[in-house]
Amino acid sequence: MKKLDSIEEFNKLAEGEDPFFFVKHSLTCPISQAAFTEFEQFAGESDVPCYYLAVQEAKPLSNHIAETYHVKHESPQAILFSKADVAWHASHWKITKKSLAAALEENK
Known part of the structure; x- marks a missing residue:
């Protein structure tokens, strides 16, 4: 799992990596921490590259993804x-190790 902070890093990733998971994580929200733990567990067992950002530290990147890919x-x-492109997305309690694996399987 790798943390990204800039639009440039993300754009380079989006041009070269296929498929990959990306998580927007809040450093202050307990629900986000639970989802991030599920993501970490999934990433530890998956061959698919996994990346994340901390919303408080990378708002321009977070906004860029929302605007570019039309995902609120x-x-x-x-x-x-x-x-x-975006093949699947989920938020809050819908982010589980099981839902991530199912999304990957459905979008092969």
């Missing part, structure tokens, strides 16, 4: 990118 910003939020 939520936090926490998990997004599966495939073929340079």
Whole structure:
């Protein structure tokens, strides 16, 4: 799992990686912490690259993703990118190790 902070880093990733998961994580929200823990567990067992941002530290990047890919910003939020577009996304309690694995399976 790798943390991204800039739009440039993300754009480079989006051009070269397929598929990949990305999570928007709030450093102050307990629901976000629970979702992030699920994401970490999934990432530890998955071959798919996994990335994240901390919303408080990377608001320009968070907004860029929402605007570019037309996915309303939520936090926490998990997004599966495939073929340079959003294939799946979920937020809050819907972010689980099981839901991430199912999203990946459905979008192969």
